[in-house]
Amino acid sequence: MATGATIHTFDIHLADVDRGVYEELSLRVARHPSETVPFMVTRILAYCLEYAEGIAFGAGGISSTDEPAVLVRDLTGSITAWIEVGAPDAQRLHHGSKIADRAAVYTHRDPEKLLAAWQGKTIHRADAIVLRAFDRRFVDAVAAEIGRRNDLTVSVTEGQLYLELDGATFDTQIDERTAG
Template identity: 75%
Template sequence: MAIGATIHTFEVQLADVDRGVYEDLSLRVAKHPSETDPFMMTRLLAYCLEHEEGIAFGAGGVSSTEEPAVLVRDLTGRITTWIEVGAPDAQRLHFGSKLADRAVVYTHRDPSRLLASWRGKPIHSIGDIPLRSFDPGFIDAAVAQLERRNAMTVSVIEGQLYLELGGTALNTGIHEHRLE
């Protein structure tokens, strides 16, 4: 018998001052058995930091080859924003950046290693794809607060992310890297 996904629920108060996005979100996040907690936390933060009309978690999460971890669709169903999480390979990023109007990557890994893995490989519009990362240790500290049911506050002010989760307040810079 296959092991199913574990469902985590998040009641999120989102205040992204930088983008003018203020929302109360009730999210059910399915954690695939092969998905790590840091990947799931980064996927959740990517969803919050990219939140707009039409955003959704990808249908297959880490197991999908057809969709990214998070995506934005327009009213016709076309993918307009391809949001990868973790360490996508160059071919997958190339595919997503050609398919959508915009692509972005959020990583919980060492961004310099990820950029080095893409160097010299064909990726459509690579100079327009931001790679976003967080301060070392931030994702691990957030993961340590995870429960199956979570109340979370996410605030973004001048490129700083303030997170309250499980009664613990954390903060990090949102770092942007690009491969030219």
């Protein structure tokens, strides 16, 4: 019998000083059996750091080819932000950048390897695609503390990410670059 998705709940206190976004969020996040906990952590951080009216996790999750891990839709249903997580290939970025006004990638992988993989490939508006990388040790440490129910505080100021998860504290610098 196939294993179903594991549901995690997150009560999130978001204070993104850099963007002036302050929100209280309650998320139910389905983690597909093939999704690693570090990938899920990166997906949740992408959701928080991109938070805007109309944000949602992609309908197909990590197995979808039609939608990214996170997206933002306007009131007409048009995708305004295409947000990939992990190590998407150049073709997905090209596709997402053509569909949405804005595209971004959040990763817990080595950003140099991602940029090298995209080098010389056709990516629509590559110089406008933001790549944000989190230190792998930071993501792994947070992933080790994830439970089924989580109380999470996410604070961002001057490119520094501070996180408190059920009493444990973590921080890292967000490595930001462009894909082009």
